[in-house]
Amino acid sequence: MSGDRDAEGVGAGDPLRVVPTDAPPSGACRRKGSFTPSLTLMGEHDLCPGCGEPLALRQILDSIEALGQAQRAIGVVGIGCYTALTSLMDVDLIQALHGRAPSVATGAKRMRPECLLFTLQGDGDMVNEGLQEVIHTAARGENVTCILLNNGVFGETGGHMTATTVLGQRTKNSIEGRDARLHGHPILIGDLLARLDGTAYVARASVHDAAGVARTRRFLDRAFTSQLKGQGFSFVEILTMCPTGWFIPTAEGPGYLDRELGAVHEVGELKKDGVLVGG
Amino acid sequence: MTASTERRLMEGSEAIAEAAIAAGCRFFSGYPMTPFTELLEHFARRLPDEGGACINAESELEAIGQAWGAAATGARAATGSTGQGLSLMQESMSEITRAEIPIVVFNMARGQGDYYQATRGGGHGDYRHIVLAPESVGEAVRITQEAFHLADRWRHPVLIYGDYLIAHTAEAVSIEPIDFATKDPLPPKDWAVDGRLGGTGRSRNVNPIGMEKGSKGIDPNRFWQALSDKEDRIAAAEQRWEAIGTEDAELLIVAFGTLARFARAAIRDLRAEGLRVGLFRPISLWPFPSEALVRAAAGCRRVACLEQNAGQMIDDVRLALLGSVPVVPIGGISTDPAGFGIGALLDAERIAGRARDAYHGREVPRGVVA
Ligand SMILES: Cc1ncc(C[n+]2csc(CCOP(=O)(O)OP(=O)(O)O)c2C)c(N)n1
Ligand code: SF4
Ligand SMILES: [Mg+2]
Numbered sequence: 001m002s003g004d005r006d007a008e009g010v011g012a013g014d015p016l017r018v019v020p021t022d023a024p025p026s027g028a029c030r031r032k033g034s035f036t037p038s039l040t041l042m043g044e045h046d047l048c049p050g051c052g053e054p055l056a057l058r059q060i061l062d063s064i065e066a067l068g069q070a071q072r073a074i075g076v077v078g079i080g081c082y083t084a085l086t087s088l089m090d091v092d093l094i095q096a097l098h099g100r101a102p103s104v105a106t107g108a109k110r111m112r113p114e115c116l117l118f119t120l121q122g123d124g125d126m127v128n129e130g131l132q133e134v135i136h137t138a139a140r141g142e143n144v145t146c147i148l149l150n151n152g153v154f155g156e157t158g159g160h161m162t163a164t165t166v167l168g169q170r171t172k173n174s175i176e177g178r179d180a181r182l183h184g185h186p187i188l189i190g191d192l193l194a195r196l197d198g199t200a201y202v203a204r205a206s207v208h209d210a211a212g213v214a215r216t217r218r219f220l221d222r223a224f225t226s227q228l229k230g231q232g233f234s235f236v237e238i239l240t241m242c243p244t245g246w247f248i249p250t251a252e253g254p255g256y257l258d259r260e261l262g263a264v265h266e267v268g269e270l271k272k273d274g275v276l277v278g279g
Numbered sequence: 280m281t282a283s284t285e286r287r288l289m290e291g292s293e294a295i296a297e298a299a300i301a302a303g304c305r306f307f308s309g310y311p312m313t314p315f316t317e318l319l320e321h322f323a324r325r326l327p328d329e330g331g332a333c334i335n336a337e338s339e340l341e342a343i344g345q346a347w348g349a350a351a352t353g354a355r356a357a358t359g360s361t362g363q364g365l366s367l368m369q370e371s372m373s374e375i376t377r378a379e380i381p382i383v384v385f386n387m388a389r390g391q392g393d394y395y396q397a398t399r400g401g402g403h404g405d406y407r408h409i410v411l412a413p414e415s416v417g418e419a420v421r422i423t424q425e426a427f428h429l430a431d432r433w434r435h436p437v438l439i440y441g442d443y444l445i446a447h448t449a450e451a452v453s454i455e456p457i458d459f460a461t462k463d464p465l466p467p468k469d470w471a472v473d474g475r476l477g478g479t480g481r482s483r484n485v486n487p488i489g490m491e492k493g494s495k496g497i498d499p500n501r502f503w504q505a506l507s508d509k510e511d512r513i514a515a516a517e518q519r520w521e522a523i524g525t526e527d528a529e530l531l532i533v534a535f536g537t538l539a540r541f542a543r544a545a546i547r548d549l550r551a552e553g554l555r556v557g558l559f560r561p562i563s564l565w566p567f568p569s570e571a572l573v574r575a576a577a578g579c580r581r582v583a584c585l586e587q588n589a590g591q592m593i594d595d596v597r598l599a600l601l602g603s604v605p606v607v608p609i610g611g612i613s614t615d616p617a618g619f620g621i622g623a624l625l626d627a628e629r630i631a632g633r634a635r636d637a638y639h640g641r642e643v644p645r646g647v648v649a
Contacts, residue, residue, distance in 0.1 A: 038478075039477065039478055041480060041492055041493045042493060046495065064477075065478070069474075069477075070477040070478035071474060071475050071476075071477050071478060072474040072475075072477070073474050073477050074352075074472050074473075074474050076348065083488075083490075084495075086484055086486070086490050086492075087484075087490055087491060087492055087493060087494060087495055088492075088493070089482075089492075090477060090478055090479070090480060090482050090492070091474070091477040091478070091482050092472040092473065092474050092475075092476060092477055092482050092483050092484075093472070093482070093483065093484040093485070093486070094347075094348060094351045094472055094484075094485045094486070095378070095484060095485065095486030095487060095488060095490060096344070096347075096348075097344075097370060097371060097374055100340065100341075100344045100371070102341075102344075103336070103340070103341035103342075103344025103345045103347075103348065104344045104345070104347050104348035104351070105348055106334070106341075106344075106345050106348060107306060107308070107334075107344065107345035107346055107347060107348025107349035107350070107351075107352075107356065108348035108349065108351060108352050108472070109348075110306060110332040110334070110345075110348075110349060111305070111306060111332075111348075111349045111352045111353075111354040111356075112352045112473060112474070115352075115473065115474045116474070132337055132338065132341075133337065133340070133341050133344065136337040136341065
């Protein structure tokens with residue numbers, strides 16, 4: 001996976017470090033921090049073991065808390081496995097229809113410009129059912145942050161092909177692997193949105209390892225900060241594991257995500273302060 | 280230009296937009312379609328001056344989504360379209376009802392063929408919402424303001440059923456803000472999201488799927504049954520109608536919206552001829568004023584259902600009367616070649632002719648009224 005679009009690389013300033021475990025614990029490993037997740041109401045959830053979505057959610061909530069926005073945030077949630085997480089999120093929420101979170105966030109932001117508005121959507125939700133609305137919301141430069149949890153499948157319905165499923169990926173309705181001649185090509189939604197004039201910040205992250213989780217958090221911080229500065233539409237796509245929907249053992253999820261989805265949906269920042277990165 | 284309380288000639292679309300703004304509406308979104316378009320135009324021109332927002336949405340799907348988001352923050356918000364656009368909005372209409380979000384939706388319909396869509400809960404699932412049908416621009420001004428009050432009163436969507444004539448006829452009206460809340464105080468909007476309860480353990484989730492913070496699963500009693508019970512209370516409390524000349528009527532015409540206005544003129548002529556004809560006009564299409572209709576029809580030989588469609592409201596009329604009085608349809612499909620619903624049926628003389636037939640027990644012509 002190429003990380004070179006993330007200009008600052010992994011390491012410096014990361015909230016979470018990768019600590020070598022082939023030697024006795026060093027100081028960094030003994031350092032004690034609070035591991036109680038911010039802004040959560042329950043210590044458990046109903047998603048599958050090995051699912052990447054709770055990892056991504058935690059970064060979102062931590063970022064909101066760290067930016068001092070806990071009492072100003074409004075989340076608009078789509079329909080997918082992550083919908084079940086709403087019962088444990090301790091921020092104000094509006095539950096939207098499948099695909100329709102960006103329009104709902106738009107209306108809410110127009111009436112409450114002082115609030116931090118974000119959407120939480122899956123690839124099926126955003127890139128299949130609701131593609132036109134995220135594009136128009138971005139093109140209008142709505143000052144909201146749309147967050148995509150991209151696992152390349154409809155996880156909730158049981159592992160079906162979405163618009164972001166990569167070529168060769170096996171799903172319940174592309175049993176032999178996605179074939180461009182039969183199923184068309186995947187949409188790289190971050191790349192598409194980055195090219196619209198209304199977007200201020202666009203990045204793609206992945207939660208397949210600790211460094212990726214740290215990078216996810218950094219990108220979320222930047223997207224929210226961009227909204228707080230009133231720069232326009234911001235977007236963070238987070239690649240998440242779905243071992244259940246991919247029909248692979250749980251432990252193989254992170255490797256599969258990095259190798260297969262990560263090779264096509266490349267991690268990195270695509271647009272900052274309204275300027276395309278490397279363009 | 281600001282809202283004026285002085286009486287002046289105003290096109291229906293402008294009057295409705297002004298009435299909505301007078302009622303505190305600060306958000307509107309829509310997608311152009313005849314005869315709804317001018318409503319969108321007026322909101323687009325006026326709302327920014329009032330500190331509000333009007334969005335030219337990418338489709339009706341997003342128009343109602345945007346109004347949903349605005350209303351969920353506690354703002355008074357509205358959207359609208361024409362029947363076809365309303366069809367696209369139905370998934371949201373259903374869910375907004377279930378999420379108990381107050382919102383006002385205008386259907387500037389092409390004729391009266393959207394009666395079923397408006398009154399049956401046009402989307403999926405088990406729900407109804409309030410539907411009000413004004414017969415004139417003046418009444419639309421009042422009903423528009425009342426709609427925002429009722430939406431907040433019940434935390435329920437209210438649909439206003441208008442048409443080409445309501446949207447495009449200019450009538451002398453004044454837009455005076457009507458105070459409904461002094462007589463009927465509104466509950467606080469403490470359910471609306473403003474972000475402030477984040478991190479307190481009491482944050483909200485305005486949602487249509489029965490999710491509750493801190494717990495899993497849906498309790499059917501607290502969710503579906505509670506909504507159904509609320510709809511029963513609305514049905515009992517919010518029936519509206521007008522009854523004219525029903526005391527001695529032998530024939531009762533039932534008609535709603537602008538068509539009722541033509542019926543009113545027809546009845547004047549029929550009365551002058553000595554025929555005892557009355558008018559019953561449902562103003563709330565849901566809840567349908569069934570008991571009032573039964574009272575109005577008592578003593579009539581026949582009830583004539585006048586509607587500009589193939590026969591939809593007649594179901595509600597027959598359900599209300601339960602065979603106690605024969606019900607005959609005297610309307611029908613009637614439109615201009617563009618399909619905007621301006622048909623030959625919108626004519627007092629033609630309606631009088633059909634009512635005369637019904638009065639004397641003659642057969643009323645069926646098929647397209649041209
Ligand atoms: C209009 C509509 N169509 C279909 C569905 C069924 N449905 C529920 S969740 C879902 C897929 C969700 O996929 P995604 O957004 O990628 O989320 P994931 O489950 O993968 O996290 C679908 C198709 C629905 N709820 N509404
Ligand atoms: S099906 Fe996939 S996305 Fe859904 S909870 Fe399981 S692992 Fe997560
Ligand atoms: Mg998915």
